[in-house]
Amino acid sequence: MSRLFAFLSLLSLPLATVCAGAPANPKDFSVVAVMGPWTERYDLPGAFAAAGISKVVYHQVEVTKPNGSDDPLNEAKLQTPLDFAVLDKAKLLVVANVPATAFSQKELEGVAAWTEKGGCVVFLGGLYTFGKGGFAGTPFERIIPVAGMSPWEVEELSGTNPFVSTGFGAALLAGSADTVPTTLFAHELYLKPKATALVTCDDQTMVAGWDVGAGKVLAYLAAPIGDGDFTENSGGFWRWISFGDSRERILFWQWRYWPDFLGAMLLWGVKA
Numbered sequence: 001m002s003r004l005f006a007f008l009s010l011l012s013l014p015l016a017t018v019c020a021g022a023p024a025n026p027k028d029f030s031v032v033a034v035m036g037p038w039t040e041r042y043d044l045p046g047a048f049a050a051a052g053i054s055k056v057v058y059h060q061v062e063v064t065k066p067n068g069s070d071d072p073l074n075e076a077k078l079q080t081p082l083d084f085a086v087l088d089k090a091k092l093l094v095v096a097n098v099p100a101t102a103f104s105q106k107e108l109e110g111v112a113a114w115t116e117k118g119g120c121v122v123f124l125g126g127l128y129t130f131g132k133g134g135f136a137g138t139p140f141e142r143i144i145p146v147a148g149m150s151p152w153e154v155e156e157l158s159g160t161n162p163f164v165s166t167g168f169g170a171a172l173l174a175g176s177a178d179t180v181p182t183t184l185f186a187h188e189l190y191l192k193p194k195a196t197a198l199v200t201c202d203d204q205t206m207v208a209g210w211d212v213g214a215g216k217v218l219a220y221l222a223a224p225i226g227d228g229d230f231t232e233n234s235g236g237f238w239r240w241i242s243f244g245d246s247r248e249r250i251l252f253w254q255w256r257y258w259p260d261f262l263g264a265m266l267l268w269g270v271k272a
Helices: 002-011 044-051 105-116 139-143 170-175 258-267
Strands: 030-035 055-063 076-078 090-096 120-124 154-156 179-182 185-187 196-201 204-212 215-220 248-251
Touching (some): 090 105, 105 139, 105 204, 105 215
Parallel strands (some): 030 055, 030 090, 090 120, 179 248
Antiparallel strands (some): 055 076, 196 204, 204 215
16 A cells, blocks of 8 residues: 555656656746855755756855854855845845854845845755854844754754655655655754744754745754764664654655755745
């Protein structure tokens, strides 16, 4: 029965999801992506390709304070300032593991204003962002859909429970016959009033979203930390069985459908 369900679920997926390398429907809008440390695991180029996004302007950050999980605040700065003439023409801004300290006050206020006018921002977690990125007291804190930030908010999870989606990506999760994504670490934050939990894991919110004026903001709270090399038996192969689900738990960035899942996440708040 489980194989039949997986097969029927796959039939409901876009062709680009089922067939590796198949092109997604091309999008005619542009994206600005600000990339922090260790964002390779997010595979944003793969996610953009899966979503049919080809017009991307990248910004890199320079680390100004060495990373450490026990540091109260991790800092970086943009190598080149945000160009608001470019951002004003974009529909999506991706801020991947970047601290608020990377932006000037003018840039922080400008991003918040751009969002309220109809832009979509997706914040991706890690040791340089949210509480560890000094969001508290900044315009970013005002627009993100979660609260409770502190420098010590990144917590270890069990790794035994899979992602559960109530919105985008639900068919991908259901149709993955042998593996399902999880995470070992996440930002332990709680939803603001009117925000919605779109993905959960271990009874914690992993993806939160809400409207900000005419725009939308999404926060991905799982952190791309850990390597999964712990096992019940041996060897870097690990499988947990809980609640009758025998699929292998795999760290989210290692899941073969991750680019499609992240691509669907990026398109969640973009208006056609």
